[in-house]
Amino acid sequence: MKTALIGYGKMGREIERILVERGHEVLLRIDLENRADLDAAHLAGIDAAFEFTTPATAFDNLCTCIDCGVPVVCGTTGWTGRLEEAKRRCLERGGALFYASNYSLGVNLLFHLNRQLAEAVERLGAAYDVRIGEVHHTRKLDAPSGTAITLAEETIGRLASKTRWRNYAPGIERAANRLDDPAAAAPDELVIASRREGDVPGIHTVLYESADDRIELRHTILDRRTLALGAVVAAEFLRGRKGVYSMDDLLQ
Ligand SMILES: NC(=O)c1ccc[n+]([C@@H]2O[C@H](COP(=O)([O-])OP(=O)(O)OC[C@H]3O[C@@H](n4cnc5c(N)ncnc54)[C@H](O)[C@@H]3O)[C@@H](O)[C@H]2O)c1
Structure with missing residues (x-):
């Protein structure tokens, strides 16, 4: 594939390494200083674009790719209030869009286990309270993470x-004691505790607690490579397809 990287930061560079390893070409790299180059002329002949920028810029970048007929794999988080609008635009204009809040295969297995656990707890009427914790590096712009929001929404959809x-x-330790916290959550609120420290690529925990025991599902990213590999595989999957896709489509 002939590809374009929109956002040449940590993810853009990691995606480039994987693209090269898998025999693809990177013909265009867009970052802040040359963002005006993201136009039809520069995108001509591009088979797939990777959009990993910022919450403020993702939507416009996606629209440019869709309008120019370039399939786009987007991983930017923190802007999903406009995701439905982007999906509609893609469908109306016959484009191809892949969006995932997390491209790691392991995190998507965590999503799967999380859905199963929530369904089992609900079915059994078990007396567990649930909360979610996430830790990321200090340069992350959005909180909670898109992955934590996906975990929360998929839990809320299954627990009455x-x-x-x-x-x-x-952080999750403090949230674990939230009944003593003056800002205590209401019983129907699912607490997401977000912590920012060091260079952590991403840790997500789903914690079910009763008076007597605790169940923890935890995923820890050791290397961003897993995220970049998922994004490249998503672009390979998008080849020849039109429409809007997610990791569920890819994993099936
Ligand atoms: N979905 C996933 O699996 C996944 C994985 C990691 C990161 N992310 C998300 O992807 C985004 C990028 O992450 P990162 O770690 O690469 O961040 P980063 O800060 O290292 O890189 C972002 C890059 O985008 C550039 N940029 C800003 N505005 C731009 C514009 N208008 N056009 C082009 N480039 C622009 C910045 O200069 C920077 O180089 C974040 O939202 C992050 O949360 C998602």
Whole structure:
């Protein structure tokens, strides 16, 4: 494939390494200083674009790719209030869009286990409370992470006891004691505790707790490579397809 990288930061560079390893070409690299080059002329002949920028810029970049007929794999998080609009535009204009809040195969297995666990807890009427923790590097712009939001929404959709999520910054340990916290969550709120430290690529924990025991599902990214590989495989999957796709489509 002939590819374009929109956002040449940590993910853009990691994706480039994987593209080269898998025999693809990178013909265009767009970052802040040359962002005006993201246009039909520069995108001509591109088979797939990778959009990994910022919450403020993702939507416009995606629209440019869609309008220019370039299939686009987007991983930018923190802007999904406009995701439905982007999907509609893609479908209306006959484009191809792949969006995932997390491209790691392991995280998508975590999503699968999370859905199963929530369904089992609901079916058994078990007396567990649930909360979610996420840790990322200090340069991450959005909180909670897109992955934590996916975990929360997929849990809320399966548990009658939770109707919405609420983000707390201090970290999962503090949130675990939230009944003593003056900012305690309401019983129907699913707490997401977000922590920012060092260069952590991403740790996500789903914690079910009863008076007597605890169940923890945890995924830890050791190397961003897993995220970049997933994005490249998503672009390979998108080849020759039109429409809107997610990791569920890819994994099936
Ligand atoms: N879905 C996933 O699996 C996944 C994985 C990792 C990161 N992310 C998300 O992807 C995004 C990028 O992550 P990162 O770690 O590469 O961040 P980063 O800060 O290292 O890189 C982002 C790059 O985008 C550039 N940029 C900003 N505005 C731009 C514009 N208008 N056009 C082109 N480039 C522009 C920045 O200069 C920077 O180089 C974040 O939202 C992050 O949360 C998603």
